[in-house]
Amino acid sequence: MTQTTDTKSTTGRETEFVQLLNDNKARIMRLCKAYTASREDREDLFQEIAVQLWKALPTYRGEAQISTWLYRIALNVALRFSYDTKRRKPTSERISWIEETTSHPEDDHTRERIEQLQRCIAALPEVDRSVMVLYLEECSYKEISEITGLTETNVGVKISRIKDKLLGCMRKDEGGAV
Amino acid sequence: MNKQHQFLPTDDFAEISRLWQNSTTNDSLTLNNEAIIAHIATIAPLEHNAAPTVSKRSSLFSPLSERTSFMQTLMAILQNRERFIQSILAKEHLRLMAAALLAISCVSFFVYGFVLGLQHSLLQALSSAVKLPLLFLLTIIITFPTLFIFGSLIGIGRTFMQTVVILLGGTAIISLALVALSPVTLLFGMTTSSYAFFKLLNVGIFVVAWFLGAAFFRAIYAPPVSAGAVLRVHHGDDDETSLQASSVALSEEQADNHTKVQAYFIRFWFLLYGFVAVQISWMLRPFVCSSSLEFQLLRGLRDNVYGDILYSIAHILGLR
CATH class of the missing domain: 1.10.10 (Arc Repressor Mutant, subunit A)
Structure with a gap:
């Protein structure tokens, strides 16, 4: 019974996290674009930021605005990502997490x-x-x-x-x- | 999140802001939610992430963490000046940094003093190694009140601990420059027999080190940021754009004048620092000693340091 509750709770957190990601995807993507040159790198960086946000979620205690917390982590990851660009190996098998509609309305x-x-x-x-x-x-x-x-x-x-x-x-x- | 900027953008910049916001919108992006959930489910459960990637206190450009150490400070001062400066401006870990900088300075001066004295004897090397850190400590103690009080009066706005750290930072740069030049001193100390030349060589080396320290000190102690203080006054102001713009322009002009006064003061103070250091070095001499003389711990107060330098120049030129 306890195990079932835990499983549900974990799944709930994952769903909540994906919702958080959906709410902030444009912010994160704009930041990714400032630190990457190619579409592949952009997607890799987005994925890396998402993973680090998930890992760091327990560190958010509601003391700061969620956006402050999110940008701090995202920028940290982006800076590290840009330092490591030369050393990074290309991702061979990657399921795309994000799809951008190329046609702007403008x-x-x-x-x-x-x-x-x-x-x-x-x-x-x-x-x-x-x-x-x-x-x-x-x-x-x-x-x-x-x-x-x-x-x-x-x-x-x-x-x-x-x-x-x-x-x-x-x-x-x-x-x-x- | 959707806040107004404190300093309202000009029309041109409003256009840039609009372009930025339109560059990517939530509507233009589609997330693969299933793939994300599947992936994060494989990552360790939240409760067991004992070491989060980014701590609450971490900041991108504030360099020195709670574990600020001798080596971290040394590397920050040598390789990452921006991080070092930001730590001082953010008033973080100032006591630890002061201790680390003091340690760096003492060790470096000890090393250079030892190399300096080796030209004469081991005893002279040990004596110079002890006296050189003492020389700079006394100089700092004597000149610090002038720096802090006058600096406060002309509105440089550094706290007591910030002033201590910046002063120790400049001193550490001098000491590190001396260590960097110590092989040259060692070479000439071992190979030249001219005491006057060796003494003048060291005057030159100390002047080079002093200039490096002064440049470092000046860059941190009073960088041209006064206009920023004015911008900060407008924090949260949402209206009256034209009023803000004019007051910022006026304040920048005032800030320029203010910065000039501060720049003159810093030049004056660093000259004072050099002047005091020279006088104390005269009191604590000898640091280098002619090989024809016996070892002496102190020679006492007689003659004048500037007369002695002129005498050395005259001696090298064969005028005396």
Whole structure:
């Protein structure tokens, strides 16, 4: 009887976790795109983040916002993933966890601009990229500070500078206004 | 989650934010729920994950963990300056870092002092090895009040412990630079017979090390972040975009002036640090000794250090 209850409870947690993943899949995927160059790497990173979130689930005690906890882990995994890119062996047998609809509802111009933005973000130094990704994900300075370990003051200064850098990159790529 | 930024984006940046949010949406993604459940079911049950991959306190760029040690601090200072700086700014593990930096400095100065004294004798080597760490400790003790009090008065805004750690960090850089140059000192100490040349060589080495320490110190003690403090004032402000923009611009100008004052102060203070160090080194001399003289622990206070350097230069040039 106890065993049945435990099994149910475990299955329930797995279902809840998948729900959490579904609710945040776009956030995680946007972050994956900032740290990977190919579709395969993106999927691998998404999978790795999902696994680490699952493993770290007991460490979430509701003291921080779930998004803060999620970004902290996801960014940590993404940074490690980008360090290990050269050493990583290609995944031979992998069942895809995520499928992205390639056709955006926007026009071609918007699609090009999105790709341009992703290129500019990918070109940022590591710390700047992390800060900017979190900023674009609408995290507050306090959250960014908690996730990255930078002080709020430093986050403010960095964001101000990175925004200029990013706008410059977008203008340079396009040869005009953003 | 859907919060306003403290510093509202310009129109251009609002466009960037919109592009970012539209780059991937939940609607454009489909998860293979069955595959995910099947996979995570094979991973150890949650209750038994004794060592979570990411601890609650971990932060991406705050480098030094609760286990901050001599080696971690050493590696952070040598290879990962950003991590080291972030630890100081985050005020984390400052006491441990101070202890580690003090240990690094003492050991490094001991090593260089020993190499320095070997030019004369083993006794001189031991004497210099003890006196060199003492020289820098005394310099720190004498110059610290000026740094902390004046720094606070001009609004650098470092806490007592932050100031201690940054000062010890600069000192550790000086000591490590000396260790890096110790093979050169050893070579010339063993092969040259000119006491004056060896003394001047060491003046040059100490000046190089001093510059490296000063650069490190300056980069951390008062980096140009004052404008950020202004940005932080606007934390949570959702409206009045134009007011925010103008006040930020004004504050950046004020911050520039403020930064200039701080930069002058740091230059002045590091000159003072060097000046005091030179005077104490004169009190504690000899660190190097002419081979024609007997070993002496201290020579006492006479003459003047700058006169002595000029005398050495004149001696090498054959003017005396």
